[in-house]
Amino acid sequence: MQPLLEGRGLVKRFGQVQALRGADFTVFPGEVVALIGDNGAGKSTLTKVLAGAARPDEGGILFEGAPVTLERPTDAQRLGIETVYQDLALAPDLDGAANLFLGRELLRRGLAGRLGVLDKAAMRRRAVDAFARLGVELQDIDAPIGTLSGGQRQSVAIARAVAWADKVVFMDEPTAALGVLQRGRVLDVVRKVRDAGTSVVLISHNMPEVLSVADRVEVLRLGQRVATFTAADTSVEELVGAMTGALDEGRAA
Amino acid sequence: MKMRRTTYAAAVTALSAIAAITGCSDDSDSGGGRKITFIQGVKGDEFYISMACGAQDKAKELGVKLDVTGADKWDASLQTPVVNAVAAKGPDAVLIAPTDTAALRQPEQQLKSRGAKVIEVDTKLDDDSIRETSISSDNEQGGALAARTLAQLMGDKGKVSAISVKPGISTTDARLKGFETEIKKHPGITYLGVQYNDDDPAKAASIVSSTLAANPDLGGIFAANVFSGEGAATGIEQTNKTGQLKLVAFDATPKQVEALRRGSIQGLIAQKPYDIGAKGVEQAVAALDKKQVPKSIATDLVAVTKDNVDQPDVSKYLYKGAC
Amino acid sequence: MSLGETTTDTGPGPGDDAAATTTSTAKSAGEAASSADVKDETVTAPDPRPDLSDTARRLARRLVRTNSAWTFLVLLVLMTAFSIMKPAHFPTTFNLRNVATDAAVLLIIGVGMTYVVITAGIDLSVGSVLVFSGVVAAKTMTGISDVDAGWGPILLGLLAGLAAGAAWGALNGFLVAKAKVPALIVTLGSLGMALGLAQVMTEGQDVRGVPTRLSDTIGNGRVLGVPWLVVIALLVTVLGALALATTRFGRRTYAIGSNAEAARRAGIPVELHLIKVYALCGLLAGLAGILSLARFTTTTIGGHTNDSLGAIAAVVLGGTSLFGGVGTIVGTLIGVFIPAILQNGFIILGVQPYWQSVAVGGVLIAAVYADQLRRRATQRA
Numbered sequence: 009m010q011p012l013l014e015g016r017g018l019v020k021r022f023g024q025v026q027a028l029r030g031a032d033f034t035v036f037p038g039e040v041v042a043l044i045g046d047n048g049a050g051k052s053t054l055t056k057v058l059a060g061a062a063r064p065d066e067g068g069i070l071f072e073g074a075p076v077t078l079e080r081p082t083d084a085q086r087l088g089i090e091t092v093y094q095d096l097a098l099a100p101d102l103d104g105a106a107n108l109f110l111g112r113e114l115l116r117r118g119l120a121g122r123l124g125v126l127d128k129a130a131m132r133r134r135a136v137d138a139f140a141r142l143g144v145e146l147q148d149i150d151a152p153i154g155t156l157s158g159g160q161r162q163s164v165a166i167a168r169a170v171a172w173a174d175k176v177v178f179m180d181e182p183t184a185a186l187g188v189l190q191r192g193r194v195l196d197v198v199r200k201v202r203d204a205g206t207s208v209v210l211i212s213h214n215m216p217e218v219l220s221v222a223d224r225v226e227v228l229r230l231g232q233r234v235a236t237f238t239a240a241d242t243s244v245e246e247l248v249g250a251m252t253g254a255l256d257e258g259r260a261a
Numbered sequence: 262m263k264m265r266r267t268t269y270a271a272a273v274t275a276l277s278a279i280a281a282i283t284g285c286s287d288d289s290d291s292g293g294g295r296k297i298t299f300i301q302g303v304k305g306d307e308f309y310i311s312m313a314c315g316a317q318d319k320a321k322e323l324g325v326k327l328d329v330t331g332a333d334k335w336d337a338s339l340q341t342p343v344v345n346a347v348a349a350k351g352p353d354a355v356l357i358a359p360t361d362t363a364a365l366r367q368p369e370q371q372l373k374s375r376g377a378k379v380i381e382v383d384t385k386l387d388d389d390s391i392r393e394t395s396i397s398s399d400n401e402q403g404g405a406l407a408a409r410t411l412a413q414l415m416g417d418k419g420k421v422s423a424i425s426v427k428p429g430i431s432t433t434d435a436r437l438k439g440f441e442t443e444i445k446k447h448p449g450i451t452y453l454g455v456q457y458n459d460d461d462p463a464k465a466a467s468i469v470s471s472t473l474a475a476n477p478d479l480g481g482i483f484a485a486n487v488f489s490g491e492g493a494a495t496g497i498e499q500t501n502k503t504g505q506l507k508l509v510a511f512d513a514t515p516k517q518v519e520a521l522r523r524g525s526i527q528g529l530i531a532q533k534p535y536d537i538g539a540k541g542v543e544q545a546v547a548a549l550d551k552k553q554v555p556k557s558i559a560t561d562l563v564a565v566t567k568d569n570v571d572q573p574d575v576s577k578y579l580y581k582g583a584c
Numbered sequence: 585m586s587l588g589e590t591t592t593d594t595g596p597g598p599g600d601d602a603a604a605t606t607t608s609t610a611k612s613a614g615e616a617a618s619s620a621d622v623k624d625e626t627v628t629a630p631d632p633r634p635d636l637s638d639t640a641r642r643l644a645r646r647l648v649r650t651n652s653a654w655t656f657l658v659l660l661v662l663m664t665a666f667s668i669m670k671p672a673h674f675p676t677t678f679n680l681r682n683v684a685t686d687a688a689v690l691l692i693i694g695v696g697m698t699y700v701v702i703t704a705g706i707d708l709s710v711g712s713v714l715v716f717s718g719v720v721a722a723k724t725m726t727g728i729s730d731v732d733a734g735w736g737p738i739l740l741g742l743l744a745g746l747a748a749g750a751a752w753g754a755l756n757g758f759l760v761a762k763a764k765v766p767a768l769i770v771t772l773g774s775l776g777m778a779l780g781l782a783q784v785m786t787e788g789q790d791v792r793g794v795p796t797r798l799s800d801t802i803g804n805g806r807v808l809g810v811p812w813l814v815v816i817a818l819l820v821t822v823l824g825a826l827a828l829a830t831t832r833f834g835r836r837t838y839a840i841g842s843n844a845e846a847a848r849r850a851g852i853p854v855e856l857h858l859i860k861v862y863a864l865c866g867l868l869a870g871l872a873g874i875l876s877l878a879r880f881t882t883t884t885i886g887g888h889t890n891d892s893l894g895a896i897a898a899v900v901l902g903g904t905s906l907f908g909g910v911g912t913i914v915g916t917l918i919g920v921f922i923p924a925i926l927q928n929g930f931i932i933l934g935v936q937p938y939w940q941s942v943a944v945g946g947v948l949i950a951a952v953y954a955d956q957l958r959r960r961a962t963q964r965a
């Protein structure tokens with residue numbers, strides 16, 4: 009099968025620190041792939057590079073088999089790649105709908121639209137739909153995001169990414185801040201997203217979570233891909249072994 | 262709920278604060294007495310405070326009520342709302358020191374059309390159709406007085422120069438004119454001319470030191486306003502010529518008087534703001550009584566030196582920070 | 585791009601809480617802020633709220649959240665108090681018309697300042713830019729014509745003044761957005777430069793001889809009893825308020841002030857937008873300069889020293905947050921009038937001039953403090 013998104017030999021340096029040392033990464037269509045690794049393995053950097061938020065010093069990115077250059081996040085977005093950032097990229101003073109449509113505001117039809125007048129009703133309606141689909145419950149849809157709980161903010165951030173992505177959604181620790189029930193919902197959402205045909209890249213520390221939701225697992229260590237597994241054929245122990253380097257030969261897939 | 266209580270409490274506080282403050286001002290709308298308002302050029306300035314003192318004393322004497330107001334800065338855009346508020350209040354007469362010769366025309370016109378007699382004090386508009394009269398110092402006479410004072414301090418011989426703000430200001434130009442005309446009547450004195458400091462004391466100081474470099478035998482300096490005087494005094498101190506070089510400056514603020522006592526200034530030409538204020542009220546009442554009022558009134562000035570500074574008939578003209 | 589065009593979307597239906605897979609391992613750094621809220625995350629009971637939700641309740645909630653509600657009350661209290669104390673002098677057409685005229689210039693500056701402050705910026709230079717633009721306009725008019733100039737030269741002068749203001753604003757915006765110099769420093773610099781250049785152009789002498797056609801109409805004329813200055817200021821206010829509240833430009837202004845990084849990641853051209861916002865502020869300062877010129881018939885180079893701070897105070901008084909992301913033009917409108925009414929009322933009452941400054945300052949602090957209390961209360965609710 010042709011990979012949907014592929015990173016090859018990616019290198020990224022920050023001054024003296026080399027975050028990525030020739031990392032590879034593959035996303036196939038319609039799968040949930042978990043990206044795991046210890047702290048400092050380069051997960052966040054790899055995510056940023058593949059989402060257009062950072063430029064690699066070396067290496068290439070292929071999208072549907074063709075090389076692409078991602079100068080900025082909007083380039084990735086145009087390809088249907090969205091990211092839920094770990095530091096929530098939301099505007100706390102704006103409400104849920106405004107955040108969902110941040111940078112992609114809907115305008116009214118006709119002259120008003122040409123003058124830049126927003127179609128707030130439509131945005132609100134669609135935001136309500138989008139939140140409902142993900143099971144995100146906001147007591148007050150018009151409340152600024154800053155007044156919501158951390159979990160609710162995370163839900164809004166996920167809802168936004170999912171709403172706009174056709175191809176790939178990167179989720180950087182999407183459940184870390186969530187309570188048990190909300191966490192379950194988010195994982196459920198992840199599956200639903202995949203079933204609808206959008207690939208999900210799940211960055212996580214939580215091994216049971218990874219095994220329960222992911223189809224495949226790719227392991228990053230010291231800025232390189234050291235192993236890939238099929239989730240159904242592996243175990244927490246094996247994953248931890250690959251992350252820490254105790255199991256260097258484990259190439260199950 | 263909590264918010265409503267806060268709002269309520271704050272509203273009550275605001276109201277009672279206003280009531281408290283206004284309680285201080287004796288306000289009698291229904292009394293038949295005449296009401297006059299004095300709009301200062303800038304509030305907190307000793308010159309205008311002294312003027313307000315004179316106006317207040319005269320108002321008491323004549324049995325009229327006087328309010329004093331003014332903007333925070335010498336700024337036409339800040340003075341205009343003040344003038345408009347006074348117009349709304351509807352006093353019988355207004356004493357005003359307009360901060361611009363043109364910008365205040367319309368606000369003053371409005372005062373007049375509301376029935377107030379307008380008396381301009383110290384400064385005046387180019388347009389003379391609004392005011393009943395204007396009262397200010399006879400600046401030319403003040404310049405002449407400065408020349409005589411300086412000549413006397415120098416023993417009628419030596420070189421003098423003058424420092425002013427910049428050309429084109431009616432008051433300082435008149436002072437210079439008076440000074441130059443008078444100094445030429447003293448054959449023993451050579452006049453070197455005037456230099457301008459843009460109302461910057463530091464520039465005045467450097468003018469003094471460079472003039473001294475060119476003319477080591479310079480004997481006297483005339484400074485045509487407050488900052489020129491302050492800067493010149495500094496310049497003289499820096500060149501260690503204090504006392505040897507005689508400095509006569511316009512105005513008599515507390516700071517200048519202190520410099521006079523210290524010896525870095527030898528003569529001050531004091532205007533009489535107190536008299537200007539008193540005459541302003543006097544003329545306002547006269548105009549209200551439909552008496553003939555002169556188109557302009559010039560008040561004279563007084564020379565203050567170390568010798569006479571403590572004499573009561575001189576010291577009463579020194580500018581005050583409070584009545 | 586499903587949200588933009590259609591409603592067919594990725595997820596089918598709401599989640600059904602099938603949460604079995606959660607043996608939680610705490611995440612490392614960077615999550616401290618949000619993990620504190622974890623316990624709030626109990627499921628909110630599925631709200632059977634109908635899609636057409638209660639509009640009145642939404643409106644009421646929005647009103648409570650509106651920061652200007654409180655300050656409007658202060659304004660009402662002040663006006664009522666003065667009206668009761670001085671019924672014959674304060675609440676008169678004559679007086680209120682004058683107060684509005686006096687406030688017009690500050691209001692126009694305040695509208696631009698509101699945009700800047702909402703982006704978490706500040707513009708100290710507006711007072712100087714106002715003077716500079718007035719000088720440019722006056723020089724243009726007097727240069728090509730004289731006191732009796734027709735509308736042609738006047739219009740040319742007006743355009744020159746507006747362009748000068750917008751240029752200063754764009755320069756400020758460029759330095760803030762591109763060169764990353766703090767706005768406080770940039771505008772402090774341009775404050776001095778604009779005033780200095782105005783003085784250079786005029787050699788420190790106010791330009792007089794402004795065409796009488798200008799001063800008789802815009803400066804001191806009226807339409808249906810309302811001064812032109814007030815008409816223009818209200819027009820600017822209404823347009824400014826609409827643009828801020830209902831357009832993409834306004835929405836992005838809020839977004840940038842709320843979280844510039846989020847705006848950038850969302851593909852909003854943050855730098856360009858900031859330049860536009862500062863240019864708008866400069867343009868309005870230019871307009872204010874022209875109105876001031878028309879009104880005073882002279883450039884008042886030594887004046888308008890308080891305008892920048894006055895505008896900032898009005899903006900803050902109106903509930904706009906200096907930290908950005910929050911604010912309204914209506915609030916600024918109220919914020920302009922509170923000090924204006926206070927000063928006017930006090931002078932009419934005959935209160936000592938020094939007390940006026942004390943009261944205006946006190947009300948400023950009190951209003952902002954009360955707003956903080958209120959805001960904290962709503963956040964807790």
